Amino acid sequence: MDVVARGRGRPRKALVVPAAQVPRTGLHEQAAARLKDMIVRGVLPAGATLVETDLSVALGVSRTPLREALKLLAAEGLVDLHPNRSARVPDWTPEEILELFEALAGIERLTAELAAPRISEALMDALRGKQAQLDRMHRDQVLDAYFALNQEIHRTIVTAAHNRPLAEAHAPLQARAQWARLRALSSGSRWEESAREHRDLFEALAARNAAEAGAIAHRHVLRTGVVIAETLQARRTDPAGR
Amino acid sequence: MDVVARGRGRPRKALVVPAAQVPRTGLHEQAAARLKDMIVRGVLPAGATLVETDLSVALGVSRTPLREALKLLAAEGLVDLHPNRSARVPDWTPEEILELFEALAGIERLTAELAAPRISEALMDALRGKQAQLDRMHRDQVLDAYFALNQEIHRTIVTAAHNRPLAEAHAPLQARAQWARLRALSSGSRWEESAREHRDLFEALAARNAAEAGAIAHRHVLRTGVVIAETLQARRTDPAGR
DNA sequence: TTTGCGCAAATTGCATGCAACATGCAGAAA
DNA sequence: TTTCTGCATGTTGCATGCAATTTGCGCAAA
Numbered sequence: 001m002d003v004v005a006r007g008r009g010r011p012r013k014a015l016v017v018p019a020a021q022v023p024r025t026g027l028h029e030q031a032a033a034r035l036k037d038m039i040v041r042g043v044l045p046a047g048a049t050l051v052e053t054d055l056s057v058a059l060g061v062s063r064t065p066l067r068e069a070l071k072l073l074a075a076e077g078l079v080d081l082h083p084n085r086s087a088r089v090p091d092w093t094p095e096e097i098l099e100l101f102e103a104l105a106g107i108e109r110l111t112a113e114l115a116a117p118r119i120s121e122a123l124m125d126a127l128r129g130k131q132a133q134l135d136r137m138h139r140d141q142v143l144d145a146y147f148a149l150n151q152e153i154h155r156t157i158v159t160a161a162h163n164r165p166l167a168e169a170h171a172p173l174q175a176r177a178q179w180a181r182l183r184a185l186s187s188g189s190r191w192e193e194s195a196r197e198h199r200d201l202f203e204a205l206a207a208r209n210a211a212e213a214g215a216i217a218h219r220h221v222l223r224t225g226v227v228i229a230e231t232l233q234a235r236r237t238d239p240a241g242r
Numbered sequence: 243m244d245v246v247a248r249g250r251g252r253p254r255k256a257l258v259v260p261a262a263q264v265p266r267t268g269l270h271e272q273a274a275a276r277l278k279d280m281i282v283r284g285v286l287p288a289g290a291t292l293v294e295t296d297l298s299v300a301l302g303v304s305r306t307p308l309r310e311a312l313k314l315l316a317a318e319g320l321v322d323l324h325p326n327r328s329a330r331v332p333d334w335t336p337e338e339i340l341e342l343f344e345a346l347a348g349i350e351r352l353t354a355e356l357a358a359p360r361i362s363e364a365l366m367d368a369l370r371g372k373q374a375q376l377d378r379m380h381r382d383q384v385l386d387a388y389f390a391l392n393q394e395i396h397r398t399i400v401t402a403a404h405n406r407p408l409a410e411a412h413a414p415l416q417a418r419a420q421w422a423r424l425r426a427l428s429s430g431s432r433w434e435e436s437a438r439e440h441r442d443l444f445e446a447l448a449a450r451n452a453a454e455a456g457a458i459a460h461r462h463v464l465r466t467g468v469v470i471a472e473t474l475q476a477r478r479t480d481p482a483g484r
Numbered sequence: 485t486t487t488g489c490g491c492a493a494a495t496t497g498c499a500t501g502c503a504a505c506a507t508g509c510a511g512a513a514a
Numbered sequence: 515t516t517t518c519t520g521c522a523t524g525t526t527g528c529a530t531g532c533a534a535t536t537t538g539c540g541c542a543a544a
Contacts, residue, residue: 024325026496027497027498028497028498051525052525052526053525062499063500064497065497065498065499067310067527068309068310068313071310071313072313075317077410083526084504084505084525084527085506085525085526086525096406099405099408102405102408103352103407103411106348106352106408107348107352107411110345110348110349110352114344163341163345164338164341165341165346165418166341166345168319169345169415172411268527270527270528293495293496294496295496304528304529304530305496305528305529305530306527306528306529307528309496325497326496326497326534326536327496327535328495
């Protein structure tokens with residue numbers, strides 16, 4: 001295939017380094033990733049109808065990989081796909097968002113429970129660092145950085161749970177949750193509470209207390225979902241209200 | 243589009259009944275369903291490489307919908323898909339099966355916890371019927387009917403949890419779990435135990451005891467996974483051993 | 485014998501063309 | 515006016531063709 005040593009036999013004279021796993025992804029995956037990003041960030045607004053031809057020229061690919069990408073996103077629930085109809089960006093109701101966070105809370109409870117006993121020292125250290133940084137973000141009131149780091153911590157815990165199928169089940173929910181979070185960037189009061197929950201969760205993990213960590217994670221995510229759903233509900237009845 | 247009255251306006255003289263929602267699914271979905279079935283049932287054995295051209299003639303569709311179907315199955319983890327390589331049916335190790343059931347146990351715990359307080363009377367009745375039938379299957383030692391009904395009960399509980407995202411997260415795991423179950427049709431001793439767990443779970447649900455129902459479901463699925471993984475492990479070290 | 489190289493066959497990735505289906509509108513019938 | 519019908523247009527579903535990539539095999543060199 002190319003000059004780099006590949007495969008399992010020990011490379012005896014590797015003149016070139018194994019060239020750090022460039023993903024080498026196909027067009028349909030790139031298209032899917034870009035679409036996902038556009039939907040989550042709201043570039044493609046809820047309710048938008050996605051015409052294949054238009055989208056394909058917009059993304060610079062032909063319809064075939066685009067259609068494959070749409071199928072992938074449909075599997076994640078990020079687009080609605082009906083036979084012989086244009087794909088649409090779903091517009092989730094606050095009730096659906098609540099359902100979503102209920103499920104997410106349950107799954108993150110599991111990840112926390114699993115992570116508590118089996119998280120590696122290395123990941124625990126990483127988590128410690130992130131937690132400290134999160135506290136700084138909170139103290140300095142840097143909302144969007146806090147937001148991003150928050151997500152990262154949750155992902156780290158999922159990783160630490162060391163259960164691939166669970167992570168795979170988590171990912172699609174997480175994508176939709178981020179959609180909701182981004183358009184309900186939470187209120188200051190909840191921020192305070194959220195920061196404390198994060199500290200508590202970290203403590204529980206550090207103490208390897210599975211039940212406690214799970215319970216905290218569950219409450220944390222569920223509470224987040226309630227606040228977000230309420231925000232969206234309020235904005236729906238009064239669209240002008242920031 | 244055709245003779246049946248459709249749409250929202252009251253049909254004043256509907257000469258034909260609305261023709262009970264035939265799914266009208268596309269070729270790629272049919273192909274995906276058939277492939278899924280073939281993989282779960284073992285018609286396509288673990289490790290098999292799936293050549294698009296061959297499969298497409300076998301299923302009687304062209305490569306385009308077949309490729310879309312493969313992408314769908316890949317999203318469910320039922321095939322491995324790498325760029326520029328033929329798709330393969332994964333051959334899950336007993337360790338991976340154990341991970342899978344660990345995740346599944348967690349999710350079914352959630353479904354049981356959610357279902358306990360909110361299951362409708364109608365579904366509860368249906369469950370009662372299925373449970374009674376399950377007991378008969380157990381008494382009469384009809385293994386495969388027991389097996390099928392077992393699956394159905396689990397699905398019913400997922401439905402009763404009334405949380406769409408959670409059900410969507412559950413489905414792909416369930417597909418792989420069935421793959422494992424089908425090739426490790428459990429031992430008689432476990433059967434006894436499993437039947438009792440099912441009765442206990444039903445009781446807990448009937449009593450609307452969320453924590454108890456969740457705990458039972460968790461143990462039940464996890465234990466099933468352990469037995470299945472052990473069976474697969476044993477068969478792997480001694481392939482001849484039934 | 486073993487290792488490396490290069491070509492040929494097989495296979496996937498993608499683009500494009502055509503048929504089927506849906507939707508909206510104009511015009512006819514009631 | 516209101517409702518139904520048929521057509522025109524836009525869009526999706528699928529098949530097929532071609533280029534790019536992988537893979538297996540033969541053959542020569544060490």
